[in-house]
Every structure is written in C-alpha cells, then in structure tokens.
Amino acid sequence: xxxxxxxxxxxxxxxxxxxxxxxxxxxxxxxxxxxxxxxxxxxxxxxxxxxxxxxxxxxxxxxxxxxxxxxxxxxxxxxxxxxxxxxxxxxxxxxxxxxxxxxxxxxxxxxxxxxxxxxxxxxxxxxxxxxxxxxxxxxxxxxxxxxxxxxxxxxxxxxxxxxxxxxxxxxxxxxxxxxxxxxxxxxxxxxxxxxxxxxxxxxxxxxxxxxxxxxxxxxxxxxxxxxxxxxxxxxxxxxxxxxxxxxxxxxxxxxxxxxxxxxxxxxxxxxxxxxxxxxxxxxxxxxxxxxxxxxxxxxxxxxxxxxxxxxxxxxxxxxxxxxxxxxxxxxxxxxxxxxxxxxxxxxxxxxxxxxxxxxxxxxxxxxxxxxxxxxxxxxxxxxxxxxxxxxxxxxxxxxxxxxxxxxxxxxxxxxxxxxxxxxxxxxxxxxxxxxxxxxxxxxxxxxxxxxxxxxxxxxx
Amino acid sequence: xxxxxxxxxxxxxxxxxxxxxxxxxxxxxxxxxxxxxxxxxxxxxxxxxxxxxxxxxxxxxxxxxxxxxxxxxxxxxxxxxxxxxxxxxxxxxx
Numbered sequence: 001x002x003x004x005x006x007x008x009x010x011x012x013x014x015x016x017x018x019x020x021x022x023x024x025x026x027x028x029x030x031x032x033x034x035x036x037x038x039x040x041x042x043x044x045x046x047x048x049x050x051x052x053x054x055x056x057x058x059x060x061x062x063x064x065x066x067x068x069x070x071x072x073x074x075x076x077x078x079x080x081x082x083x084x085x086x087x088x089x090x091x092x093x094x095x096x097x098x099x100x101x102x103x104x105x106x107x108x109x110x111x112x113x114x115x116x117x118x119x120x121x122x123x124x125x126x127x128x129x130x131x132x133x134x135x136x137x138x139x140x141x142x143x144x145x146x147x148x149x150x151x152x153x154x155x156x157x158x159x160x161x162x163x164x165x166x167x168x169x170x171x172x173x174x175x176x177x178x179x180x181x182x183x184x185x186x187x188x189x190x191x192x193x194x195x196x197x198x199x200x201x202x203x204x205x206x207x208x209x210x211x212x213x214x215x216x217x218x219x220x221x222x223x224x225x226x227x228x229x230x231x232x233x234x235x236x237x238x239x240x241x242x243x244x245x246x247x248x249x250x251x252x253x254x255x256x257x258x259x260x261x262x263x264x265x266x267x268x269x270x271x272x273x274x275x276x277x278x279x280x281x282x283x284x285x286x287x288x289x290x291x292x293x294x295x296x297x298x299x300x301x302x303x304x305x306x307x308x309x310x311x312x313x314x315x316x317x318x319x320x321x322x323x324x325x326x327x328x329x330x331x332x333x334x335x336x337x338x339x340x341x342x343x344x345x346x347x348x349x350x351x352x353x354x355x356x357x358x359x360x361x362x363x364x365x366x367x368x369x370x371x372x373x374x375x376x377x378x379x380x381x382x383x384x385x386x387x388x389x390x391x392x393x394x395x396x397x398x399x400x401x402x403x404x405x406x407x408x409x410x411x412x413x414x415x416x417x418x419x420x421x422x423x424x425x426x427x428x429x430x431x432x433x434x435x436x437x438x439x440x441x442x443x444x445x446x447x448x449x450x451x452x453x454x455x456x457x458x459x460x
Numbered sequence: 461x462x463x464x465x466x467x468x469x470x471x472x473x474x475x476x477x478x479x480x481x482x483x484x485x486x487x488x489x490x491x492x493x494x495x496x497x498x499x500x501x502x503x504x505x506x507x508x509x510x511x512x513x514x515x516x517x518x519x520x521x522x523x524x525x526x527x528x529x530x531x532x533x534x535x536x537x538x539x540x541x542x543x544x545x546x547x548x549x550x551x552x553x554x
Contacts, residue, residue, distance in 0.1 A: 015550050093550060094543060165532045167539040178519070186512060199505030206509055230547050235540040243536065250520045255513045267506045 018092035020102050023109060025371045027085025028364055030113055032446065034077025035357075037120070039439045041070035046432040050425065060124050068123045068135045074352055075133060075211065077116045082360035083219045084112070087155060087173065089367060090226045094170055097158035104154050108147060115144045132208050134187050141188045148184055152177035168242040172222030175250060179214035183207060198265050202258055205266075209257030213281075216356050218249065221288065224312060227363060228292060231309050232302055237294030241287055248284030252277045259330040263339070275330050282327040289320050307382055311362025314390055318354030322347060325401075337412060342424070343404020350397040353389075353438070361389065361445070368449065377451035381444045388441030396434035403427040 047053050048063040055061035088105065092098050099105055115136075122128070122137035129138050136144060156177055159170050166174075187207025191200035225242060229235050236242055258266060258274035296302065296313070303310050325347055328334050338344065365382055369375050376382055403424055410420045493507065527533065 013550070018550075093547065096546065164542075165535065165539050167543045169543075175520070179516075182516065190508070195505065195508055197505065199508050202505065202509045203512070206512060226543075229540065229544055233544075235544055238537070239540040240536040243533070247520075247524065250524075251517060254516045255509075258509060270506055270509060 013096040015093070018096065018098050019089055020099075020105060021089075021371050023102070023105050024085045024088045024367065026109065027081050027088065028368070028371075030109075031078045031081035031085065031360070032442075032449075034073045034081060034116060035442060036446070038070050038073035038078060039435070039442060041066040041073065043432070043435055043439060045070060046428065046435055049428045050432055065124055065126070065128070068128055069120050071133060072119050072123065072135055073116070074357075075216075076119065076136075079216055079352070079356055079360065080112065080116075082364070083216070083223070084109075084151070086223050086360070086363050086367070087219070090169065090223060091155050091158055091173060094167060094226060095158040095162040097161045100154045100157035104150060108150050108154065111143070111147050111150075115140055115147060129188070129192065131187060131191060131204055133211055134204075134207060136188070138188075138192060141184075141192075145181070145184060145188070148177075148181045152181055167225070168236070168239060168246060169222040169225045171243070171246045172218040172225070175246070176215060176218035176222065179210065179218065183210040183214050187211070201261055201264065202266050202270070205260040206254070206257035208260055210254060212351060213249070213253040213256070216352075217253075218246075220356050220359050221245070223363065224292070224316075224359060227366065228295065228309070228312055231306060231312075231366065232296055232299060234295060234299070237291050237297075241291045245284055245288040245291065248287070249281070252280045252284060256281065256330075262330070262332055262335045271332075275332070278330040279327045282323050285320065285323040289316060292316055307386060308362040308366035311358050311365060311386065315355045315358035315362070318350055318358065318393075322350045322355065325350075337408035338404050339408075341404035341407040341411075342400040342427070343408070346397045346400030346404060349393065349400070354393045354397065358389065358393075361385070364445075368452065372452055374452060376448060377455050378448050381448040381451075385441045385444040385448070388437050388444065392434045392437035392441065396431055396438070399427050399430045399434065 044053065044055070044061070045063045045067050053061075053063065088099065118140050119136045122140065123135055127137040128135040129141070156174065159166070159174055162170070183206075186203060187210075190203050191207075195203060225236060256274045256278040258270050259278050262271050262275075264271075292313075293316075296309075303313055329338055329343070329347065365376075406423060406427075407420050410423070411417075489510065496507070
C-alpha cells in the first residue's frame with residue numbers, strides 16, 4: 001500500500017487518504033461487465049448480417065434492439081465506468097485533494113450502474129427513445145442528468161480547492177464535466193419536449209458528435225496527459241501547446257455535429273460551418289499528436305517494453321487516423337459516396353474501440369496490479385489481449401471502410417440494392433471473425449484478472 | 461519581442477480580425493432572425509443549434525478570460541514539472 005506523503009498547503013497529502021482504491025477497482029469490474037455485454041451484442045448483430053442469428057424470431061433478441069444495447073453499453077457502461085474509475089485515481093493525485101465525499105462516490109457508482117442496467121432492460125423491452133446514442137428510456141433521462149450533476153460536483157470540488165495554475169489534464173476534466181452535463185440535457189430533452197422535425201434532427205446531430213468530442217475526448221486526452229508522462233518518466237513536451245489543443249477543442253468542436261446531416265434540409269450555412277469546424281479540429285488534433293510524439297521522441301523502445309504505453313500510443317495512432325478520415329469524410333464530395341454505408345461503422349469502431357477503449361485498457365493494465373497489490377498472473381495473456389484487440393480492430397476497420405466505398409460506388413451507379421448486399425457478404429464474414437478475435441482478447445484479460453486475484457501472490 | 465510589444469500586437473490583431481468578424485456574424489444572424497419571424501417553415505429552426513453553440517462558447521470565453529486574469533497562463537510550463545514532482549513524492553515510499 002502506498003504510504004508516501006507530500007507536504008502541500010501546510011498539510012500532508014497521503015495517497016491512501018486521497019484515493020479510494022476500492023472504488024477504482026469496482027468501476028473497472030463494472031466497465032468490463034458492460035464491455036462483455038456490448039461485445040456479445042455486437043457479435044449477435046454481426047451474425048444476423050451473415051444470416052446466422054441463432055435467435056431469429058425471438059423479439060427480445062431482435063438485432064435492432066441488441067444493436068442499441070451494443071452502442072449504449074459501450075458508451076455509458078464501459079467508457080463511462082472506465083473513465084470514472086480512472087478519474088477517482090487521477091484527480092485526487094493531481095489536485096492533492098480527495099473528492100468531495102467518498103460516500104457520494106459510492107452512491108454515484110450504484111446509481112450509474114442502475115441507470116446503465118435499466119437502459120439495457122428498457123431497450124430490450126421496446127422502450128427506446130428515438131435518438132441515436134440517446135436511446136435511454138425517457139423516464140431514466142432525469143436520473144442520469146442528476147447523476148451527471150453529482151459527478152461534476154464530486155470531482156470539481158478538489159479542482160476548485162487547488163491553488164495556482166492548473167495542469168492541462170484538469171482543464172480537460174473541468175470542461176468535460178460541464179460539457180457532458182449540458183450535452184446530455186441538450187440531446188435528451190430539447191428534441192423530446194421542445195423542438196421537432198428538422199430542428200430536432202439538427203440538435204440530435206450536435207448531441208451524437210458532442211458525446212464523442214465533449215464527453216469521451218476531453219476525459220481521454222486529460223487522462224493521457226496524466227498517465228503518459230508518469231509512465232515515460234518525462235514531462236509532456238510542451239504544456240503551452242497542450243493548452244492550445246484544449247482551447248482549440250473548446251471553440252471548434254461544439255458546432256461540428258451537424259456534419260452528420262449533410263444534404264438535409266438544415267440550412268447550408270450550418271452545414272458549411274460544421275465542415276469548416278471539423279477540418280479546423282483536425283489542425284488542433286495535430287498539435288496534440290505532435291506534443292505526445294515529441295514527448296516520447298528518442299525513447300521509442302518503451303513502446304515495446306511497456307504495455308500500457310504501447311496501448312496509449314496505439315490509440316493515438318488510431319485517433320490521428322480517425323480524425324484525418326473525419327476531415328475528408330465530412331466534405332460534401334465524400335458524403336455522396338459513403339453516407340449510409342459501412343464506412344461509417346468502420347469509422348465508429350476505430351474511434352470507440354481503437355482509441356478510447358484502447359486507452360482504458362492501457363490504464364487498466366497499469367492500474368490493476370497496483371489496485372490488487374500483485375503483479376499480473378500472466379504476461380502472455382496481457383500480450384494476447386493487446387494483439388488480439390489491435391489486430392482484430394485494424395482488420396475490422398479496414399474491412400468496413402473498404403466495404404463502405406464499394407457500397408457507395410455501387411449505389412451511385414444505381415445498381416440494385418441486392419447487388420450491394422451480395423458483395424458485402426464476405427466483408428461481413430470477415431468483420432465477424434475480427435470481432436471474435438477482439439472478444440477473444442477480452443476473454444484473455446478477464447482470465448488474467450481472475451488468475452491474478454485468485455492465484456498470484458500478493459506483493460510484500 | 462518584449463511582453464508589452466506582444467500584448468500590443470495581440471490586441472491589434474484581435475481588434476482587426478475579431479470585431480469585423482463578430483459584427484458580420486451578428487448582422488447575418490439578425491437578418492436570419494428577422495427573415496423567419498412569423499414564417500413557420502422559413503428556416504427558423506436553424507437558430508436553435510446556433511444559439512446552443514453561442515451559449516457554450518460564451519461560457520468558455522468567460523472561462524478563458526477568468527483564467528488569463530488569474531495568472532493561469534503566466535508560467536505555461538511550470539505545471540508539467542510540478543505534476544511529475546508530486547507523483548514522484550506520492551510514490552516515493554511504496
């Protein structure tokens with residue numbers, strides 16, 4: 001157990017007083033439970049596409065519903081739980097102040113599992129709200145909104161108590177708590193109760209993309225700015241440049257969600273605004289990537305020897321690729337071809353799994369031994385987890401992106417719809433195989449955690 | 461470039477670029493609002509996402525001003541060293 005102390009603000013900060021390690025661990029367990037659910041749901045949907053759905057005709061197992069479980073479980077079950085666990089570690093150590101109240105943390109933990117679990121059950125029983133990524137049944141929305149407010153209060157208190165200039169991670173976290181609260185309210189309440197038709201579509205577009213850019217992106221980058229310097233034992237290359245990245249995200253990101261609805265009745269000035277701000281964000285992303293690669297320059301061997309760092313930098317490569325892809329695919333020219341095609345599915349998997357899930361896996365790989373007070377039971381299994389996840393994702397993304405182009409060109413040539421489903425079949429089979437590989441990686445991780453808890457000797 | 465010169469250049473560029481841009485935007489947005497008054501399908505729905513964006517950005521502009529006025533950007537590189545130092549000390553006697 002960490003017993004180190006540090007003098008600050010005329011008092012002594014102790015790791016065990018700052019960080020409640022058990023809540024970090026339980027957030028990780030919950031995250032992995034929902035990731036397992038989400039991946040099983042994804043496999044079920046992919047089996048439907050290759051006409052091997054074992055549950056055909058059973059309403060509760062209908063692929064339309066399990067697709068929503070797949071997306072919601074990964075966003076709110078895996079990513080949110082994973083990030084909350086990491087934040088319970090990072091924020092107290094960065095600010096040298098504990099969260100507002102550890103009992104509140106446990107209440108939020110329980111309430112969040114209820115929200116995500118009830119969302120899955122509600123979706124399966126046909127209670128989904130008609131909003132992409134916001135299918136949470138309408139009666140759960142107010143509970144989730146209050147939960148997000150409590151999360152913000154619990155974590156922003158130690159940040160507010162801190163004195164002096166803030167490290168960039170805290171800027172990202174601060175913004176994420178405000179943005180997530182506002183984004184959730186905007187997406188779940190405005191289209192449901194206040195506006196309708198095209199206006200609701202425009203707000204829905206902002207919601208979908210702001211969930212990625214203003215919820216998971218700032219939390220993900222904030223945590224990378226925290227964990228990478230610690231693991232490579234070097235400060236970030238330029239703190240000033242990292243702040244350029246943060247403020248660039250703050251001002252360019254919020255308008256770009258409308259790029260999901262190009263060629264719709266939404267006024268063209270809004271569509272053009274979304275295109276321009278998306279391309280501008282790519283420039284901001286480049287500054288962030290330069291900063292991280294500048295930090296590790298000259299010390300590349302650590303990527304080979306340190307698995308968490310390898311996870312982090314693999315995620316960054318995927319992040320750069322997705323953002324580069326994004327700056328092309330939001331143009332009207334590209335949209336003509338790729339809209340409604342599997343290109344978009346490949347892109348979404350590269351973002352949610354290739355980037356943010358990889359980062360969370362890296363953080364878990366680093367933190368689990370510290371939380372369990374013992375080394376990993378099997379180094380081989382953590383390597384298998386990394387390689388199956390990385391290769392599986394790379395194959396899946398490449399397969400779907402290429403397929404999207406073929407589908408788009410086929411539709412543009414006015415070929416019959418059936419022709420596109422026929423030539424898609426082998427691509428969908430490959431996607432299922434890649435998904436099974438990724439699931440195999442997850443099983444390797446779960447086995448390793450179980451073996452570590454049960455078998456490995458505790459650290460002295 | 462000394463500190464006062466840097467501030468002067470920043471303010472001059474800010475005035476030259478930001479003020480005309482903001483005026484132009486406000487005029488065009490005002491025209492849109494006027495155009496859609498009393499017309500049910502005149503594109504008035506576009507006002508919702510623009511107002512959403514403006515409110516969010518205004519909040520962050522205020523935060524940026526607050527941060528600048530409170531010295532958050534005075535020594536830009538110091539927080540990265542302090543963070544690592546704190547981490548080292550917290551883990552020192554594991």
